[in-house]
Amino acid sequence: MNFEILGTLGVKGPTGTATIRAARQRIVLVMLLLEAGRVVPVDRLSTAIWDDAPPQTARGQIQICVSALRRALADVGLPDRLETCAPGYLIHAGPDEVDLLVFERLVAEGRQSAEEQRLDEAIGRYERALKLWRGDALAGVESRLVAAAGARLEEMRLRAVEEFMDLRLRQSGHQEMIAELADLVASNPLREHLRAQLMLALFRSGRQGEALACYRDGRQTLVDELGIEPSAELREVERAVLGGETDYELDPRAATQPADVTPADYRPARLLPPDIGDYTGNRPLLDRLQEIVTAEPDDGNAAPRIISVSGTGGVGKSALAIRVAHATKDFFPDGQLYARLNGNNTPLGAAQVLERFLRALGVPHVMIPGGIEERAETLRALLAGRRVLMVLDEVADEEQVRMLVPNSAPSVVILTSRRRLTALPAAHHVECPLLEPSDSVELLAQIAGPGRIYAEPTQALRLSSMCGHLPLALRAAGGRLLIRPHWTVARMAERFADTSRRLDELSHGEQSLRANIAPSYEWLSDPARRLFRLLGVLEARDFPEWICAPLLGSDDDAGAEALSELVTAQLLEVETPVGGRARFRMHGLIRIFAAERHDAEDRAEDGAEALRRALGAWLYVAEKAHRSEYGGDHTVLHSDAVRWKVDETLCEELLADPLEWFAVEKDALVAMVGQAADLGADDLCWDLAVTLVTIFEVRSEFVEWRATHDSALAAVRRSGNKYGEAAVLYSMGALAAAEYRLDDAARLSRAADELFVDQRVLYGRALVLRNLAFIDRAQGRHEEARRKYEQAREWFRFAGDVIGEAHVLSGLAQLAVIAHDRRAALGHLTEAIRLTEGRSRRMEAQLRYRLGEVALKGDDIGTALDCFHDVLEIVVEYGDRIGEAYARYGQGLAQTAAGDADRAVGTLRQAGKVAAESGDRMVSARIQLAWAEAEYAIGSRDMAARLAGAALQSFRQLGDQVWQARGLRLLGDTIADTATAMAAWREALTILGKVDSQDARDLAEELVRRLTSASLAFQVGEAS
Structure with a gap:
């Protein structure tokens, strides 16, 4: 045989043995071999590899796997075995080339020989078939679908073993079979036919007492595990043993023949557990499910309706399903079936559930076949055309329930599972959500008493929040309150506040959140468990798929596979923004469990190194995003911290819109800056913080800017990192300047400059000097500002930072506008545009805004409007709210200058709304x-006066003297009383007397003219 799957995967060709180590290639090959000679769709291969969370590149990655498999097979003399056939692939393998196919053929031949009473020949066939098994089928291939297929193959093997043992018992080989049968029963304690065979072998060997003990053990196991009595077959063997009937024979057909059941044998079953008396919340979902359950089936649709309810452990899936079942049970007069499949621990086999259902529906045990397929056929025959509601609770996967689902349209099946059972055809899939805060408090009240809970509403909300609005956790908390009547809700909340003991507190009776989460964790592969533990110490609220590889220190594929396991196990929540990539997050209580497992199973330094790798990856992409936005490493400082290189193709996809990437990733990045500080990773911390300014300044996110830099400054000072401290102080100075806290900006910038001087970092000094020049310009020290700008420009040119140089040229252009040197201003801006062409759209917008200002000063209104319109298009596309406010401001000024004041009012009103949102x-x-x-x-003097007064108050708070004078000038214009107006203008002149700048002098001259004119008018009025 060339292909072996009855054990570990093996491939042997004429020229050698193929070694296939890649996990995905092994999964693909096994899936094809299970369907040898038939096409396996790409979608099914994708599900086998990634469950229900395949990446966007799944089809391409499967093509790569198939290509690699073709090469591996050709290398051992098996060419042209894999064929591409829409909608997937097939493998060409003859009936004697795959051990599974040989096994099935030999078993079929053995059955035929047995029916024809050629017992020796039949035994030989079975022996040859069973020797093909080299261990657990498909061992070492990690996939949920493959595991399910392995379980089906194991059922085939056990059925063949039972038939083989029946034949040997007929040949009187009793004594030598006992040990073998005892091992089989120990491994499969619920298979009653094997136990019957062992009892008979013991009895025929003269060991009557042991045969009866075997029966008693089996009965106890069945009662404990399934709550059922032994089958008629076992009871018959017990009777024969007790009666000494040494000639008693087992019916070999009991394991294979379907029952001959007629509709007259049917008996409606009512197996639903009691309703949930204190069920709370999820009313819209409850109503929706009841509508689905009670809807009449389509005439042309013969399939039953299937509802799959998924959700994390403890979220209330079972309670929801049971509540829906009780609310709708009257619609199902033919019965309600219920089984808890224990999928969260040791899943029940479909054969056991089928036997229970058949017994409940009135099928005598002697008529229940032993084979799973025959049992399923019997159940389907019984339920055909009937209105039956079936609830299958705690389902492990789709394979566990395929044999249980009826084929009749009037029937409805409700499934609950921690996994998303997406492979079930035409099912209604719903996610069971967490409770709303009000529903959480109501559930606490129902358990611990409404008077007690509603007496402390704030503390009750706090407690429910710490329970994560998870029903299981709320029930445990409420139960603990109930048995402690002397405790207040506040006291319980205080105990819950300590996260290190919260899971201990969330244990009451059989309700233990830790025990509820543990099975999902235990199911995971080792890499998925490790990723789960590391995510427990990751402080980012949500995260992208690609960060899993650096956390694990693995390649992208391994990280994605481990993540898919966590999603399938409902240990992670998935959020997919419209048109964006999926984001993942972990429920707060699950995060505590994951952190516990990390503390118990990992070294602290392993977690720290994983976090450093993740930080390095985030920083790597953030740097690329900044470069993409600015055309290089311009106007930013970086550390020598180790980066984790992220795949270049992935980076291109992520950074198609760099600012959008920053916006999506911002919350996680802000959290990681704080975590880097706690780790003592000072270089990663400050570098990530200053790189984030790329988005902070565009979106006016000053709170995050300040928070990240406070953390970074503390980190670099703790470690004595002077270069990092200088970089952070410079950036904090830029923040203060953006908020117009000019004195703070100057202080921080000078502190940064001193450190850069000590470190001999000329580029850092250039950045600081640009800030100081802005401060001088804003405070009216125009000549000092010009000198600083010129020096900064020289240093930027030396460093090759064209964006920094363009910023300086923009500042020089503003100084030229103030000095009425329009030609110089245009020259500076033209040079800046040349330097930045094709590098930064945002810089282009800033420069075009300056061109609009110059045009406006020169009364070229048309050009100014064109410039401001272009700026508005760019900044709206970027989501730059400050830029949008300035663009609309410029438009309003130009419209007023053009005599279109009515339009200007609307433009400036909109500009004001945007500016208020931006916080500038x-x-x-x-x-x-x-x-x-x-x-x-337009003649609205009162409105003008109110607005001018508000603006004046703001300028006073900001400390800008020239703009205060401008506000007073306009305020004076709006005042009808000449003496009061003159007082406003005199105050403005007093302020301007403290400022030595061209624009101050120009404004002062204008105010003097107004005062002179007003004074003459006032004197004439007095004389008359």
């Missing part, structure tokens, strides 16, 4: 003043 106080104040000017232009 300076642009908000400027917009208010421009809006006031537009209102004044």
